[in-house]
Amino acid sequence: DQQVKQNSPSLSVQEGRISILNCDYTNSMFDYFLWYKKYPAEGPTFLISISSIKDKNEDGRFTVFLNKSAKHLSLHIVPSQPGDSAVYFCAASVRGGADGLTFGKGTHLIIQP
Amino acid sequence: GAGVSQSPSNKVTEKGKDVELRCDPISGHTALYWYRQSLGQGLEFLIYFQGNSAPDKSGLPSDRFSAERTGGSVSTLTIQRTQQEDSAVYLCASSPDRGNEKLFFGSGTQLSVL
Numbered sequence: 001d002q003q004v005k006q007n008s009p010s011l012s013v014q015e016g017r018i019s020i021l022n023c024d025y026t027n028s029m030f031d032y033f034l035w036y037k038k039y040p041a042e043g044p045t046f047l048i049s050i051s052s053i054k055d056k057n058e059d060g061r062f063t064v065f066l067n068k069s070a071k072h073l074s075l076h077i078v079p080s081q082p083g084d085s086a087v088y089f090c091a092a093s094v095r096g097g098a099d100g101l102t103f104g105k106g107t108h109l110i111i112q113p
Numbered sequence: 114g115a116g117v118s119q120s121p122s123n124k125v126t127e128k129g130k131d132v133e134l135r136c137d138p139i140s141g142h143t144a145l146y147w148y149r150q151s152l153g154q155g156l157e158f159l160i161y162f163q164g165n166s167a168p169d170k171s172g173l174p175s176d177r178f179s180a181e182r183t184g185g186s187v188s189t190l191t192i193q194r195t196q197q198e199d200s201a202v203y204l205c206a207s208s209p210d211r212g213n214e215k216l217f218f219g220s221g222t223q224l225s226v227l
Contacts, residue, residue: 002155004155006155032214034214034215036218041220042220043117043204043206043218043219043220043221044156044204044216044218045218046215046216046217049214049215089155089156091156091214093214095214100146100158100161100169100172100214101156101158101214101216102158103148103155103156103157104155105153105154105155106155
């Protein structure tokens with residue numbers, strides 16, 4: 001039973017355009033959401049997070065949007081750069097819970113020159 | 114060290130053998146996690162240590178898997194009688210404390226069971 005779903009295994013975007021990565025979740029108890037970025041042969045690195053009390057969090061070129069009623073969040077990258085090519089994992093947690101982070105399967109973002 | 118260190122980076126073993134994977138977390142981080150990523154899958158939680166408390170073993174897939182953390186620092190994940198389905202990347206992560214979900218990951222150990 002996948003509680004965090006990333007339905008697009010891959011996404012190709014032209015350099016300079018906006019990249020939108022989507023994530024859906026099923027557990028209504030999740031109250032904290034994160035995006036991680038992973039390059040080949042490296043561990044995931046934290047990118048941006050959002051608490052369930054907010055619907056938007058922005059950090060430079062990266063913005064995360066949360067729609068609690070739809071149990072959906074998205075990561076926007078604008079403008080997209082070649083170095084953004086990586087696998088992006090959506091993760092969710094119940095703060096104070098015992099299960100740590102629940103990750104999606106990831107979306108491989110490819111930025112085309 | 115500057116980051117989370119894992120060894121070995123690659124491990125090839127024969128089915129039925131035991132393997133040990135090591136994780137050296139960031140100094141001062143009290144929380145340590147083990148995850149694994151099988152081909153085409155997301156990161157699967159295995160086990161979590163917080164300070165000197167008893168570990169949360171709820172994610173371990175079978176009793177062939179065990180882990181320990183000595184002195185609240187270095188952790189070893191042991192897989193006994195390895196099976197081919199154990200082949201995956203095993204990732205260790207640490208964070209300053211339990212409530213901090215901004216995990217710092219190591220580069221992982223690629224385990225291949227032949």
